[in-house]
Amino acid sequence: MSNVLAIQGLTYKRNQKLILKNIDLTLETGKIVGLLGENGAGKTTLMRLITGSAQGSGDIMVGDTTTATARKAHVSFSEQLHGFNKNTKISRVVDFYQTVYSDFDLSRYHELADFLQLNGELKLLALSKGMREKLIIALTLARQTDLYLLDEPFGGIDSMSRKKIISSIIQWKPDNATMLISDHYVTEIAPILDEIVVVKDQTIAVHQKTDTIRSESGMDIEDYYESLYAGGVDHD
Amino acid sequence: MKFDDKIPIYYQIKNYLYHEMLTGTLNPGDKLPAVRQLAVDLTVNVNTVQRALSEMITEGTIESQRGKGNFVTADTTRLAQLKEQLVMTQLAQVYEQLHALNLTDEEIIASLKRYIEQKGAGQNV
Known part of the structure; x- marks a missing residue:
């Protein structure tokens, strides 16, 4: 199986402070991978390094491209819409995405928007937290690319919105694309994950298949994840 | 589910x-x-x-x-095999648990019969 992402010896410092060190991470095509770690562990930073919007030392290869600008074209990252004025209508945001990203597929967006019940006439300021996350998911998945990075798509939203988002991930992830989803609470997404990657102590502490964890440890994924912090599980 | x-x-x-x-x-x-x-x-x-x-x-x-x-x-023969296999898997669990309570094979059969009778009686009420 080929790889969609290969990171070697990645180290990142911010204001002299070491945030991530010696990260090696390879993801195969077609997987859904959970990126876990405490708040501030560096999950978002790792995603920003992959997209090229942060620069560290080491090698990051997405598909067969290594430069930051070329990588951007192969990665769809769940941007938080901070750059848009609050009075912007959803339909204007969609226009913007269509202009900026050549792989943005409008018919795909409309399918997603119908499924998630997004009304294009609404302004950003009128959106509930759940609605806003749905819009971000629809925009991110409407791009046709190899690697999707979803940064905490379930933060503080109601369970119905969460279920809808999980369902749209299953339905719209292209077969050959890989998706990395960060979260600090894994139970809600555990059934859809092929693998988990845990960021701890500035590096990748664990990268393992979820069904291997279940069959070898007999633990659910949340308990296994928590056991890493209690220091109770041997992982090599 | x-x-x-x-x-x-x-x-x-x-x-x-x-x-x-x-x-x-x-x-x-x-x-x-x-x-x-x-x-x-x-x-x-x-x-x-x-x-x-x-x-x-x-x-x-x-x-x-x-x-x-x-x-x-x-292939209904294959499906019958599957059913037998699932029944045996379920029974194996019950058997192991009852055996762990020091029940003999005869006691296990007797308990199972008693259970089914009582369950049947309960349903007839």
């Missing part, structure tokens, strides 16, 4: 499909839903569904027809 997150999901998908096949929701020769549809219905990963189906194809409980999809085997 709800999964037990301590048990490999592919294994639970297999058991779910076995149940559908043995209770008649899916009959011999019936077409299974498409892989992605099953993934959506069960809220699981497409790859995990694929793994469950691959194992079932290998063991002969479902058959893959190129370009058409997956079908429950029409």
